[in-house]
Amino acid sequence: MPYKIERMRLEDVPEVVAVDRRCFSTPWPADAYRREVTHPERNLYIVLRRIGEGPLTQPDPKGGGFLTNILPFLKEGEAPNTEPIVGYAGLWIVNDEAHVTTIAVLPEVRRQGLGELLLLTLMEHARAKGAQWVTLEARVSNTGAHALYRKYTFKDAGYRRRYYSDDGEDALVMWSDRVDTLEFARKLEELRSQLQARLDGSLLGVSV
Numbered sequence: 001m002p003y004k005i006e007r008m009r010l011e012d013v014p015e016v017v018a019v020d021r022r023c024f025s026t027p028w029p030a031d032a033y034r035r036e037v038t039h040p041e042r043n044l045y046i047v048l049r050r051i052g053e054g055p056l057t058q059p060d061p062k063g064g065g066f067l068t069n070i071l072p073f074l075k076e077g078e079a080p081n082t083e084p085i086v087g088y089a090g091l092w093i094v095n096d097e098a099h100v101t102t103i104a105v106l107p108e109v110r111r112q113g114l115g116e117l118l119l120l121t122l123m124e125h126a127r128a129k130g131a132q133w134v135t136l137e138a139r140v141s142n143t144g145a146h147a148l149y150r151k152y153t154f155k156d157a158g159y160r161r162r163y164y165s166d167d168g169e170d171a172l173v174m175w176s177d178r179v180d181t182l183e184f185a186r187k188l189e190e191l192r193s194q195l196q197a198r199l200d201g202s203l204l205g206v207s208v
């Protein structure tokens, strides 16, 4: 199945919120995404679209506010959305540090390299924007996500106790190796070519 990655736009927010609700126990409110996408100078928010099939999830009507009335994919009788969002990710950049704020892929399309593709796109952007390191937090129980991050050089750096408001779980704080080095550039290149081989031509493009 072909996929493409694009910058998240304001009109994507209801669909992103719907994906978020299926991926996290403490999803972000739509306003948080709206705030982020209106400040592209200090962050990168991206969506992963699957081309050529109907939606895997319904846009969240509450997530859209007034926008829900004007979005084509919500109007009765219109053609179905043939490029549904199946994943998304976000990165903040503050001086020489970048922070992965969120990353998610719908359960139906996990373990195919798509989460990795989102992370790779964020890491390449962090480098392009002059960041020296990338950091993130993950639930201590989220060992699948830790494995993905370790593949991209992230290492455990400490804990934030009772970080998650729903159940009080601790967060593991992870930091990457320095990303502004030739060595890291080579590592990303190698990971990208392995991932492209794995995705086997199904990546149609990345435009961020």
Ligand SMILES: CC(C)(COP(=O)(O)OP(=O)(O)OC[C@H]1O[C@@H](n2cnc3c(N)ncnc32)[C@H](O)[C@@H]1OP(=O)(O)O)[C@@H](O)C(=O)NCCC(=O)NCCS
Binding pocket: 023, 024, 102, 103, 104, 105, 106, 109, 110, 111, 112, 113, 114, 115, 116, 117, 137, 138, 139, 142, 143, 144, 145, 147, 148, 149, 151
């Ligand atoms: C974390 C997440 C984005 C990974 O997406 P994905 O598309 O399934 O990941 P990929 O297929 O790209 O995995 C790439 C590599 O990461 C590691 N990995 C990913 N998920 C894993 C899992 N559940 N168990 C073990 N390793 C895993 C593996 O090394 C994997 O490579 P492999 O498939 O060759 O073994 C996805 O599981 C998700 O959306 N989870 C819910 C939201 C979430 O927890 N986000 C992270 C918040 S910190």
